[in-house]
Amino acid sequence: MTDFSFQNLTPDLILDAIESVGVYPESGLLPLNSYENRVYQFRADDNRRYVAKFYRPERWHSEQIQEEHDFTLALQQAEVPVVAPLRVDGQSLFEHQGYRFCLFPSVGGRQFEMDNLDHLEMLGRYIGRLHSVAMQEEFAHRPAIDTASYLHQPRTDILACDCLPDTLRLAFSTVLDQVINKAEEKFTPFQQIRLHGDCHAGNILWSQEQLMIVDLDDCRRGPAVQDLWMMLSGDRQNQVMQLDTLLSGYEEFAAFDTRELALIEPLRAMRMVHYMGWLAKRWHDPAFPRNFSWFATDKYWEQQILALKEQLAALDEAAISLYP
Incomplete structure (x- = not known):
């Protein structure tokens, strides 16, 4: 893919991509505040909330993204409180019609108070x-x-x-x-x-x-x-x-x-x-x-x-x- 943007990332493509890894959204896709990538929150048929992150094409290559995932998962294993990508059949980075993506558990919370x-x-x-x-x-x-x-x-x-x-x-x-x-x-x-x-x-x-x-x-x-x-x-x-x-x-x-x-x-x-x-x-x-x-x-x-x-x-x- 040579397109550096997301003009072909349609709602149908997003849903097809998520379902391709065995997760089936039941709610609509709620866009979250991200401009570099495209990030959506949804509820699946298992009644859990997830976040799907679609990486901007051509910003990182797959080895760099996987290294991000491996680092985050190592931090999680060491009990550092990070939100790590979910693995499906041992895999955390997926691809669908040229777009690479991953899934996270949805984590709520208040923004950090710097004066505390x-x-x-x-x-x-x-x-x-x-x-x-x-x-x-x-x-x-x-x-x-x-x-x-x-x-x-x-x-x-x-x-x-x-x-x-x-x-x-x-x-x-x-x-x-x-x-x-x-x-x-x-x-x-x-x-x-x-x-x-x-x-x-x-x-x-x-x-x-x-x-x-x-x-x-x-x-x-x-x-x-x-x-x-x-x-x-x-x-x-x-x-x-x-x-x-x-x-x-x-x-x-x-x-x-x-x-x-x-x-x-x-x-x-x-x-x-x-x-x-x-x-x-x-x-x-x-x-x-x-x-x-x-x-x-x-x-x-x-x-x-x-x-x-x-x-x-x-x-x-x-x-x-x-x-x-």
Whole structure:
């Protein structure tokens, strides 16, 4: 299949695909909030609720997806609270008419509260446990978090996108290049391990008196701090308190190299640029102009120029530290 989108993924095809692995939906398909893939919740004839995830064509190859599944299943076996894909006859990745998909049990819950220090410490323990499993092996097929895929390729995609107004192109590209150069200079990971890769509050659920970690679709190799820094918010004093709380739980299960604290601002810059590049690259998918219409407005790009200038200043500041 050469189509990078989902224009041929019809409801009938979705139902046929699910039924091809012996699961028979009885309810309608409820689309869940996902743009990179297509994700649907349903109730089957066994009265259980499932989630079907259809992977975007040509984003990952099958070995990379299987490696995501194997990692998640290994975490589940080690009793790390993750939502893992279901296996049918020992298989977790399926294909139907060119679309690869998998099934998960449907797990409800409230979104993680970043200002709850008890939850933050619990999350630190869970990430520590996740990393203790992650360090036991390496990915053979999943890529690394690097400046080529998080800075340089996104830059190409952004500048090729018609959404960037001509009147702002010079100002934007100038500060973008400054941020890219500074982030690349400062991004020197000391160790790369298997990661969740996209560990933010939206991928953590509070369910049945415990936190559940979901969506390892972006798992990659990279520095351990990548799975921690997105939980920090507010001013530097608040971030130090949050970081100390996270690491007090984390270090019960895994050692943390405090030199990685210097990678937080480069990683933040890489995420900013990568996100804009992701939107630019996916703009041909009808779901993106419909749901991210602000991406094509002058106001958005003016805000990004200011945000990049602020991030450039942050890259020049001393790294956050747990000690005075």
